[in-house]
Amino acid sequence: MATTSSTGAPAAAPSLTFTRPVFAKLSPHPYLLLSLSPDESSSTRSRRTNGRAPHEARPIQINTGSLSQAHGSALVRTGDTTVICGVRGELLPVTSIPQFRPTPSYENADDEEKARKELKEYDLLVPNIELATGCAPQFLPGVPPTTLAQTLSTRVYSLLHSSGLVDGRDLRVKYRPVRPPQDTEAMEEDGQEEEEEEEEVKAFWVLYIDLLFVSFDGNPFDAAWAAVLAALRDTVLPAAKWDADREMVICTTKEKGKKLNIRGHPVPCSAAVFLEKADQQHQDKGRHWILLDPDRLEETLCGEVITVVVDCEGNETRVRSLEKQGGTVLGRELIRGFVGVAEGRWKEVVKAMG
Amino acid sequence: MPREAEPSLNEREFVLKALQENTRLDGRELDQYRPLELTFGDQYGVADVTLGKTRVLAKASAEVTVPYTDRPLDGIFNIATELSPMTSPAFEVNRPTETEVLISRLLEKTVRRSGALDTESLCLVAGQKCWSIRVDVHVLSHDGNLIDAACFAVVAALRHFRKPDTSMEGGVLTVYTPAEREPVPLSWLHSPFCITWSFFGEEGEIALLDATWLEEQVRVGSCTISLNKHGEICQIAKLGGTPVEAVALLQCTNVALSRAKDFSAFLDRKLAEDAKRRDKGGLLAELSAENDR
Amino acid sequence: MTASTLPEAALGVLPRADGSAKYSHAGYTVTASVNGPIEAQRRDEHPYEAHVDVIVRPAAGVGGTRERHLESILQSSLTQIILVKNFPRSLIQVVLQVEDTPENDYVNTKLVQASLNFAIMPALFQTSVLALLSAGVPMRATAAATAVAVVPEDGAKKIVVDPSPRQIEIAQSVHVLAFTSQEELLLAESEGDFTVKEWDDVYETAQKICCRPASTKEGMEMVLDEEDAGGPDMRHFLRSTLESKVTADLHWK
Numbered sequence: 001m002a003t004t005s006s007t008g009a010p011a012a013a014p015s016l017t018f019t020r021p022v023f024a025k026l027s028p029h030p031y032l033l034l035s036l037s038p039d040e041s042s043s044t045r046s047r048r049t050n051g052r053a054p055h056e057a058r059p060i061q062i063n064t065g066s067l068s069q070a071h072g073s074a075l076v077r078t079g080d081t082t083v084i085c086g087v088r089g090e091l092l093p094v095t096s097i098p099q100f101r102p103t104p105s106y107e108n109a110d111d112e113e114k115a116r117k118e119l120k121e122y123d124l125l126v127p128n129i130e131l132a133t134g135c136a137p138q139f140l141p142g143v144p145p146t147t148l149a150q151t152l153s154t155r156v157y158s159l160l161h162s163s164g165l166v167d168g169r170d171l172r173v174k175y176r177p178v179r180p181p182q183d184t185e186a187m188e189e190d191g192q193e194e195e196e197e198e199e200e201v202k203a204f205w206v207l208y209i210d211l212l213f214v215s216f217d218g219n220p221f222d223a224a225w226a227a228v229l230a231a232l233r234d235t236v237l238p239a240a241k242w243d244a245d246r247e248m249v250i251c252t253t254k255e256k257g258k259k260l261n262i263r264g265h266p267v268p269c270s271a272a273v274f275l276e277k278a279d280q281q282h283q284d285k286g287r288h289w290i291l292l293d294p295d296r297l298e299e300t301l302c303g304e305v306i307t308v309v310v311d312c313e314g315n316e317t318r319v320r321s322l323e324k325q326g327g328t329v330l331g332r333e334l335i336r337g338f339v340g341v342a343e344g345r346w347k348e349v350v351k352a353m354g
Numbered sequence: 355m356p357r358e359a360e361p362s363l364n365e366r367e368f369v370l371k372a373l374q375e376n377t378r379l380d381g382r383e384l385d386q387y388r389p390l391e392l393t394f395g396d397q398y399g400v401a402d403v404t405l406g407k408t409r410v411l412a413k414a415s416a417e418v419t420v421p422y423t424d425r426p427l428d429g430i431f432n433i434a435t436e437l438s439p440m441t442s443p444a445f446e447v448n449r450p451t452e453t454e455v456l457i458s459r460l461l462e463k464t465v466r467r468s469g470a471l472d473t474e475s476l477c478l479v480a481g482q483k484c485w486s487i488r489v490d491v492h493v494l495s496h497d498g499n500l501i502d503a504a505c506f507a508v509v510a511a512l513r514h515f516r517k518p519d520t521s522m523e524g525g526v527l528t529v530y531t532p533a534e535r536e537p538v539p540l541s542w543l544h545s546p547f548c549i550t551w552s553f554f555g556e557e558g559e560i561a562l563l564d565a566t567w568l569e570e571q572v573r574v575g576s577c578t579i580s581l582n583k584h585g586e587i588c589q590i591a592k593l594g595g596t597p598v599e600a601v602a603l604l605q606c607t608n609v610a611l612s613r614a615k616d617f618s619a620f621l622d623r624k625l626a627e628d629a630k631r632r633d634k635g636g637l638l639a640e641l642s643a644e645n646d647r
Numbered sequence: 648m649t650a651s652t653l654p655e656a657a658l659g660v661l662p663r664a665d666g667s668a669k670y671s672h673a674g675y676t677v678t679a680s681v682n683g684p685i686e687a688q689r690r691d692e693h694p695y696e697a698h699v700d701v702i703v704r705p706a707a708g709v710g711g712t713r714e715r716h717l718e719s720i721l722q723s724s725l726t727q728i729i730l731v732k733n734f735p736r737s738l739i740q741v742v743l744q745v746e747d748t749p750e751n752d753y754v755n756t757k758l759v760q761a762s763l764n765f766a767i768m769p770a771l772f773q774t775s776v777l778a779l780l781s782a783g784v785p786m787r788a789t790a791a792a793t794a795v796a797v798v799p800e801d802g803a804k805k806i807v808v809d810p811s812p813r814q815i816e817i818a819q820s821v822h823v824l825a826f827t828s829q830e831e832l833l834l835a836e837s838e839g840d841f842t843v844k845e846w847d848d849v850y851e852t853a854q855k856i857c858c859r860p861a862s863t864k865e866g867m868e869m870v871l872d873e874e875d876a877g878g879p880d881m882r883h884f885l886r887s888t889l890e891s892k893v894t895a896d897l898h899w900k
Contacts, residue, residue, distance in 0.1 A: 098418040098483050101528055147715055154716040162838040303723065319846065321838045322822075326723035328831035332850055335835070339843050395747045396674070400706070402746070407662045411746060415707040438704055440680040440742035442663065447702060490707050492744055494678060495661045533752040 024049065029301055033276065036289055050079075050295055057269075057293035057345055060352045062226065064234040072235025072260075076227040079295065080217035085227035087235045089205040091173065091249050097122055102200065115168025116161075118204070124171050125160050127209040129153045129224065136216035136296060152220055155323075156211070156228060159266070159309065163320045165232065166207070167261045173203040173249055175242035202242040203249045207235070218295035221307055222268045229267070230353055235260045266320040267349045268309040269342035270294070272302035273329045288329050292341065303327050306335070308342040317343055358444045366572050373554050373562070378569075380406075384562040385609055390620065392510055394628045398537060399515030403507040406566065407497035412507035414489045414515040418529055421477065421484040429476020430486035433461045433508060441493045453500070460501055460591060461491070464546050464580035465508055468588035475541040478520060478527055485517060487540065498566040501578055505548035510621055513542055514628065546588045547617045549610035550578045558596040561606060563613070577603065579610045583618040654773070654884055658781040658892040666782020668774050672879075673809040674749025675770035679778035683739030697734035699726045702742045703771065713764065717771065724834045725775060728827060730785045739784060741775050751812035765821045765836065766810060769794050772825055772834075773881070780889060790833050791857040791881035792825035795849050797841060804845070806852050820845070824853035828882065857881050 024031045031049060038044045048054065058079035067073035070086035094100045100122070119125055129152045133141040160166070176199045209231070211224050239255035242248075272294040276286030291298050299305075304327025309320040319339060324330055330338070361369075369379060376384065388406030395402065399414035421428060435458040437445045445451060465471070476485035489511055491504050516537035519530045552565040552573040565573060575595020580588040587607070592598070654672035661667035664680035671677070684697055691698040701722045703714045721741075729739060748767065772792035779786060796810035796818040807814055815821055820839025827833050837846065859880045 095482070096420075098420055099529060102526065147719055150712040150715040151719050154712045157712075158838060163840075303727070316842055319837070319841050319843065322835060322846070323837075324832070324835040325720055327727060328827060328829075328833055331832050332847070335832075336843055336847070395676070397747060397750055400747060409661070411744070413706045413746075434709070436709075438742055438744065439682070439702060439740055440661070440664065440678075440704075440744055443682045443685055443740060488707065492704065492706075494680075494744060495663055497662065531752060531754060532750070 024297065028297060032274065032298065032301055036274070037276075037287070046289075048291060049297065052293075054289050055292050055341060057348070060226065060349055062230050062349075062352045062354075064230050070231075071237055072231045072233075074227045074230035074234060076223050076230065078219065078223050078226075078293065080215055081219060081223045082214040083211055083220070083223045083227045084214060085209065085211045085224075085231040087231045088208045088210070089171075089235070089237045090208060091203050091240065091251075092122070092124075092206045093203045093249065094201060097204075111169065112167070115172070116164060117168075119166065119168045119171070120161055122204060124168070124204055124206050125157070125166060125209065126206060127153055127156045127160065127211065127228070129156065129211045129213075131213045131216060131220075135213045139216070148220070152224060155221060156209075156224060159225065159268075159321055160209075160228070163264065163266045163309070165229070165262055165264065165266070167263060170237070170258070170260050171205040171207070172201045173205070173240045173242060174199045175202045175244065176200075177244070203240070205237055205240075207232075216296065218297075218299045219270050219293050222270050222293065225266075225268050225309075226349055226353075229262075229265070232260055233262050233353070264311050264320075265313050265346070265350055265353075266309045266311045267342075267346045268307050268321070269338075269345040270305065270307040271338065271341075272298055273304035273306075273327055274298065274302050275327075275329070290330075290334070290338070292345075304329055306330055306338060308335075308339055310339060310342045310346050312343055312346050358442060361568055361571050365568070369568060369572050370554060373560050378562070380566065382564075384560070387564045387613070388566075390506070390617075392506075392621070392624050394510075394514055394624070399511050401507045401510035401514060403503050403510065405499060405503040405506075405564065407495060408499060408503050409493075409495040410500070410503045410507045411492040411494055412489055412504070412511035413492070414487065414511045416515070416517040417486045417488070418478065418483055418527075419486040421481060423481075426481035427477050428473045429484040431466055431471055431473050431476070432486070432488045433458065433466060433491065434488060435461060435491045435493075435504065437493050437496075441496045456593070457491075457501055457504055460548065460578055460580070460589075461505055461508060463589045463591070464505055464548055465512075468544075468546050468580070470509070470542065470544055470546055471512060472541040472543055478522075483527055487512075487515075487517070496567060498568070498570045499550055499564045502548045502550050502564065505546070505580070506617060506621075509545050509547065510624070512540060513545065513621070513625060515540060544582045544584070544586070545618055545621065546580050546582045547614045548578050548580045549613050550576055551606045551610075552576045553596060553598055556596075558598040559602075561598075561602065563609070577606065579607055581607075581610060581614050583615045585611050585614075654879055654881075656773075656777055656884075656888045658777060658888065664782075666778050666780070666784070668777035668781050670770060670774040670777060671747070672770060672773070673766070674747070674811070675745070675767055676747035677767075677770045677774040678744045678746055679774040680742045680744075681740065681775075681778040681782035681784060682742075683782065683784060684734040684737035685740065687736060687738035691738060692736050695735050696731035697729070697737045697739050699729060699731065700738055700740045701725065701775070702740070704742070704744050706745045706748060717764075717768065720768070720834065720836070721771060721775060724772070724790070724825060725779070727833060728776075728786050728788050728790050729779065730787055733785055739779075741778065743771050743774060745771075749812055751816065754812075754816075765823050765838070766794050766812065766815060768792060768823045768836070769809075769825075773885075776885070777888065780885075781892070788827040788829050788831075789885055790825050790827045791885060792823060792834065793853050793856045793881065794821065794823050795853050796821045797839070797845055797849065806848060808852065808856060820849075822846070822849045822853070824850065824857070826854060826857040828858070830854070830858045859883065 035049045036046050061077040063075040066075050067086045070088050072087040075084045129149050131139050131149050133139055236257040236259050238251045238257045240249050240251045243250045271290050271292045274289045274291055306324040308322050311318045311320055391404040393402045401412045403410045437454045439445050478484050489508050516539055519535040519538050521528050551561050553575040554560040554573055558575050577592040579590050656670045658668050660669045661680050666681040669678045687698050699722055701718045703717045769792040776789055796807045796814055797820045798805050798807050798814055798818045820841040822837040825834035
C-alpha cells in the first residue's frame, strides 16, 4: 500500500506517498477502509489497521491484589488500555445516614431484596472513574470530568445495581443487644422468648470503587467493568464489630476478614460499526464492518456502538445489559448474532480472571 | 454563544414615544399586569406560572439531611435559579449571567430572609437531622418581568408542597412514605410577592408595571418591591439606573400593595380549587369499602 | 392522580424558541426547545457537519452524571436522524426540561440518583423529535421510542408497556427501544436479567408500538380498540400531532 521505496524511484516520487502514520493522521477514514477491504487480486485478508481481524478482541490480562492499601484491587490490560481498580470499604454508622429507617427483622425471606434496596437507598456502592491526564492526548489537565468519564461512571453504577453483583447483606454490621439482667426476670414471667432479641444493623460498609485509567486506547467500559469485577472478587473486608460500651464500630485484626459474596460473572463485550461511507445517511447502504473491541482510532471513526453484558455461568446464557446507540445498521438479527460473539469473549475473560 | 439582538433605534423611539402618550404596545394600562395563569402539577409542589409570554416553572422538593453545624436548630431552605439555554440560547450551562444572579438574590431576600418559611419547624433532631427544602426555578420562556413571575411561582409551589410525615419514637426517626401516611404541608408564615416597577423617560417620570422584554430593554431603571397582603414590606431594590423621586416611589408602593392583595387572593383561590380537585380521588376513595350500585 | 394512558402533545409552546414541544405520557411531562442552526462555539464547531447539543434538566436538583449519560445517548441518536451535513460549522441545540415524573408512593424519593432512569427515555426522545419537527430542522426520518418491562406475574413473565416506577422496581428486565420511521432499530438499551428469546419478544412488542403500519383512519381506531394492551401507536401519534398543528397554523387560509 503506502510504502516508500528507497531505491530506484525518481527523486520526485517520494513526495507523493505517505508513511502509514501520516496517512492515518491525514485521512483516517480511507486509511481504515483500505485496510479492511484489500484489493481483490491480492491475497491479503481483511485486516484492521491494528493488525486484528474484525472479530478479534485484544487479549486480556488481569492481575489482582496489586494495591496493598485497598481492600481489593485489580489491574486490567487489554492492548494499550490499562485500568486499575481499587475497592476500599469505609464504615458508615447508621446514625450518620439522615434518611435511615430500620427495617424490622432481618431474617425474613425477602431479606435479600431488602438488602438490595439498602444498597441503592443509602448509596453503599460508590464508583468513581478518572481518566488520568496523559493516558491519551485528548484528556487535558485541570478540567472538570469529561462527558466520557461521567457516562462511564453512570454505566458502571447502573450495572452494579442491576446485576446485583454485591450481596447487600455482606455490608451490614449487625449487633444483637444483650438484655440487662433485671429486664430478663420481668420477661420470664411473660413468656419464653427471653434471648430472642432482634438483631440491629448498627453500621454499613460503603464500598468506594475507584477506577483510574493509566492508559487509554479505546473500549473503556469493557476494561473498567472487568477491573471492577476482578477487584470485588478480590475484596476482603476486615471483621467489624459493634462495641456497645464505646458506641462505635471496632475493626479487629485478630479475626479473619470476610470475602465478599459476588454473584455471577457478568462480562461486557463491545463493538463499533464502521461504515464504508463516512456520510452514510441515506438509504443506499454501503458495506459495513463490526469491529470487536475497538481501539481509539476506530472509536473516533465509528458512530454506532454496541455493548452486551452476558453471563454464561448457568445452562442458558443470560444477558444482563444491552446498549446500542448511534446508528441503524445493527438490527435484530445482527444483535442476536452478536450475543454469540459475546459468549466467546466471556470465556476468554473468565479464564483470564482465573 | 450567540448574543441577544438589541432593539433597534427605531423600535426604541417607538416604544418611548408611545409611552409618553400613555400607550403601551400591547394596549395595557400602565399599571396593568398581563393575564396571570397558574397550574399545579400532578405531584405536590409543582407550580407552572404564565404571565403573558413569560413562563416559569417552580418545583419544591424535600430531603432529610444533616443541618449546618453553626445552625443546629434550623432546617435548610434553598432556592435554586438557573437560566437554561431554553430561555434563550444566549444563556450557557454553568455560566451564570447577571440576570440570573439578580433574580436569585431577590428571591432569596424576598422569600428566604423574610422568614416566609419557618425553618425552625424543619428541624427533626437538633444538630443531627433536619429537612432540606429546595425550590428549583426553571424559566421556560422569558418575555420580561421574570422576577415577579418567579417569585409568584416559588410561593405557589411552596404553599402547594407537602413533605413526607415523620415520627420520633425512642430516638429513632421514621420518615413515612406517601403510601403509609399522607404527606403534610410546610409551616408557612406569610406570602410575600414581588412587584416590579419600570421607569422610562429622562427623569424616570413614567412608571409602569409588568414590563415586557422589549420594554425592559429600553427602560432607564427599575424598582422591585416585595411585600405581603398585610402591607409589610420585605425588601425594596432599586439597583442603580436613573434617580427617581421619592414621592413617586411612595405612590408606587401603594399600588404595589393592591397588586399583592390581588395576587394573594388569586393564589388562595387556586389552592382551594386544587385541594378540591384532589379531594375527590386520593387515598380515602381507594380505601373505601363501599360498592357503587 | 392517575397518569394519562394516551400520550398528549402540543407543539410551539414556547414563543421565543425556534421550535418547541410539550409531551406527556405515562406520568412524565417534558418540555423541549430547539434552537438551530445557530452559531457554534469554537470547541464544538465541526467543519463538515452540525453539532447537536442536548441538554437534559431534571425537575428538581441539578443535573448529575445520570443526565450526562442521557444526553450522550440522545445526542448520538438525534445526530443520526438530523441531516447534520446540511449545516456545517453550526449548532443545533435541544434543551429538555423535565417537568413531572410519576412518583412511587412506596418509596421516599431521593434528590440525587445516579442510576439510569429507563422509563423517562421515551418521553425525552419523543419530545425532542417533536420539537425538532416544530423547529423545521431537516431530518432523514422521524423516530419513536418506547419503554418495556418484563415483570414476573404468578410464575409467568408478562411484558408491560410504559411501566410505572413500581413495576420497574419488581421487573426482571427493563428495555428502551427506538425505531426510525423506516423501521430501523435506532436505539436499544436494556438492563436486568433476560435471555435472547425474551429480548426478541420485547423487540416485537416495541416494534409494534413504534411502527405500526399506517392504515386508514377508521381502521386505525379499530386497531386501537382491539389491542388495548399493546400500548399506544407512536407513529400514528406523531403524525396526527403534526397534522393538527399544521391545520391550526393554516387556519387563516
